[in-house]
Amino acid sequence: MDFFKTMERVTGVDLNDVQRKAVQCADGPLLLLASPGSGKTTTLNMKIGYLLLEKKIAPQRILAMTFSKAAARDMSERFERFFGTLTHERIHFSTIHSLAYQIVRQYFYKTGRQFRLIEGTKDMQWNKKIILRNLFTEKRKTQPTEDEMDELLTYISYVKNRMLEGERLKEAPCSLTDAAEILTRYEEFKRRDGVNVLLDFDDMLTYCYEILRDDEAIRTHYQQQFEYVLTDEGQDNSVIQHEIVRILAAPHNNLCIVADDDQSIFSWRGSDVEKLLEFPKVYPDAVVLTMAQNYRSTKEITDVADHFIKRNKKRYDKKMFTENGHGRPPIIHNMRRYTLQLNYVVEEIERTQDAGEIAVLYRNNTSAIRLVDALEKHQIPFYMKEVDVKFFRHFIIEDILNFMRLTFNDKRADILERIYPKMNAYIKKAQITQLLNKNDRTTSVFDQLATNVHAPYQEQALRKAKKKIRTLKDLPPKDAIQMIRHDLGYEKSLQRTAEHLKLNEDRLLGIVTQLEYIAEGLPDLTAFAKRLTRLEEIMRQSSEKRPGVVTLSTFHSAKGLEFDRVYMIDLVDGIIPAPDDIKEYKDGKEAKMEEAVRLFYVGMTRAKTRLELLTYEQNNEEKTAPSVFLDDVKAILQGEKVKDFDFKEPAIERKAVVTNKSYQQKKVARDIPEDAITERSDLHRGMEIEHHLYSKGYIKRINGNEIELVFEHYGTKQFMIDFCLQKGMLRRVGEV
Structure with a gap:
C-alpha cells in the first residue's frame, strides 16, 4: 500500500x-x-x-x-x-x-538485594524530603526554610542528572555552602544498612x-x-x-x-x-x-519569534516559517505601574467571549499570586497549569501572621519566640528562655521583659515595640504590614537574612510587597488571614482543567501548549532576564542568557493569532525597566537590526521601551446585557439564573450582601450581590 x-x-x-x-x-x-x-x-x-x-x-x-x-x-x-x-x-x-525502574528492579532481583522508593510514595518514615530535612537540621542545628529545601532538592537533582562528582560538584549552582556535605550524608544514609537501599527518582537514572x-x-x-x-x-x-x-x-x-x-x-x-x-x-x-x-501561528508572530531566537549563537541554523494567513503583529504594552498591567489583563479576560482560548504566562510562580487575587475578586474562573502553593508556606508569611497574632494577645511568649530576632527590640535568647519558663499568660511579654532589661536602650525599645504591636490590630491590613516592615524592623531583618544565607533579597522583599497588595482594601487583620487561606484554597482547586476558562502558566509549563491569545506579563529586567542571567552575561558567560532567550521564545510561540507583551515602569515604590528582550521585539517589528544587550547603565535608569500605550488608566467596561438583573429586589431563593462566566445555575441562599449560587458544572459559588448587580453578571432564566 x-x-x-x-x-x-x-x-x-x-x-x-x-x-x-x-x-x-x-x-x-x-x-x-x-x-x-x-x-x-x-x-x-x-x-x-x-x-x-x-x-x-x-x-x-x-x-x-x-x-x-x-x-x-x-x-x-x-x-x-x-x-x-x-x-x-x-x-x-x-x-x-x-524504563529505568524496570531495569533497576530486574538488577536488584538478579543480585538478591532489596530497594525501597523514598519518593512518590506516602510512606512518611522513608520519605526523601523528611530525610533531607533531618540531615539539614542535624548539620546546621536549625530547621531549613522552604527556600533552602527547594534549593537543596534542586541541587541534588542537578548533580545526579549532570553526572557531577568530586571536584565537578562545584559546577552545580547553589547558594548553600554545605550542600555537597549534606549530599554526602544523604548518600551514606540511603546505604547505611547494606541490605535495603533507599532510592529516589534521580537514583533510578x-x-x-x-x-x-x-x-x-x-x-x-x-x-x-x-x-x-x-x-x-x-x-x-x-x-x-x-x-x-x-x-x-x-x-x-x-x-x-x-x-x-x-x-x-x-x-x-x-x-x-x-x-x-x-x-x-x-x-x-x-x-x-x-x-x-509552523502550523500554529500567524505570519507576524512566526516571523518575530524566528528573528528573536536568532540572537542565540549556540543553536542549529534554521528558519521557522508559516503558510498561515496574516494577523496583527505582537503588541508591547508599557504600563506606568504594575497595577495597570493587572487591570488590563483582567478586563481583557472579562471582555472575551471564549476565555478558554486565553493564556496568561509568566516566568515565576510568584507572579500568579496577585493575578489569582485579582481574578478571584472579579469572579473570573481560571485553570492553573502548574499549581504551586509554597508561597503560602513561606516563612515570611508565617512571620507576618505571627506579628498579627501577637497584636491580639501580647501575653503569648511562644509567639514572641518565633519573631523576636526579626524585630528591633534588642531581645536576647536568654530573656525568651526565661519568659517561656515563667509561663505568665496574664502579663504582656513586653512588660515582663522590661523588669529585666539587659541594657538601658532596650527599655525604650520594648516600650516602642509594645505600643506598635498593640496598634497593629486597629490598622487596615496593608498599613499593618507596612508598620511591621518598616517601623518594627522586619525589612532590615530580611536583608540580613538574605546576606547571611545568600538568598535573593529582592525576592524576599517582593513577597512582603505581594502581601501588601493582597491586603489592600480588606477591613481588618482577620479578613487578611482569611484571604490568604481563601487564595490557597482556590489555587488548589484550579488544578483541574475546565472548559471555557483562562489558563495561567509559567513559561516552562506552557511548553507544548497553544492558545488563540497569549498575554506575557511581568516582562521586566530582574524577572526575565533574571539577575543571575544578567550577572553571568556581564561576566562573559552567555549560557544562562541564551536559555532566558529560549524561554521567552517558548512563551511567544504559544500564541496562534494574538500576542501581547506587558511591562511596567514602577512596582509599588520600586522603579523597574522593561525587559531588554522587548528592545529586540521592538527592533524586529520596526525592521531594525537587533543590537547586543547593554547592561552598563543601572536597569532602573535605562530608557523604557514604548510601542503601545493604548492602555494606561483608561477603563474599558464590559457591556451589560439588556436583560441583566440590576435590582436586588429581583433576586430570590430558588430562582434560576445564568452567570456570564459560569453559565446556568440557581440561587441557593441570600444572606446579607452575599448570594450563594449552585451551577451545573462548577458547583456552589458565593458572590457579592452589589458587585453582580453593578456588573450585570446575572440574567433571569426561569424558576426552580
Missing part, C-alpha cells in the same frame, strides 16, 4: 515533504529538529506506524519514550486514533524513568546507567530487545538520560531523537543543549532534518 495516501485517507493527515522524509528515515541515527507548532507528535506517531505497517517491525522491538506520563498518554491516544482501525498491534509509550554500563547481560538483553529507539522532547533530556538512550540504541543505532534546541529550557533540571548540538559528532553518519513549518 502507499503508506502516506492511506494515512491521508484514514486519518486526514497529509504530511509535508520533510515530515515524510523523517517518517521514511527508519535505519540509522536521526535528529529531527521540530520548530514550535510543526506537528512533531503527529510525525513521530506516523513514523512508528510506518515501522509497524511498512517495515513489519514487531511492536516489542520498538522503544518509544516521552518526557512525562502526560506526554506518554497523549502519544498513546493519538496512536490509537491514527492506527486503531489499521492494526491490532500496540506500542507501549513509556517515560525514561519508568543513576543506577540504570551504571547497570547498563557494567552489567553486560542486562545491557545485551535490552539492546537486543529494542531494535528501534525513538525519543520525544529530546531537548529536555538530562545528561544522564542522553547517556542511557545512547547505550540502549547501540549497536544498531536506529535512533530517532525529536527535539528543538531552541526550546531547551530546563538546564536547572539537568538538561544540556550541548548534547543536541554534539549529535552529528557522536553519530557521524546521522541524518539531521528540520521541520520548520
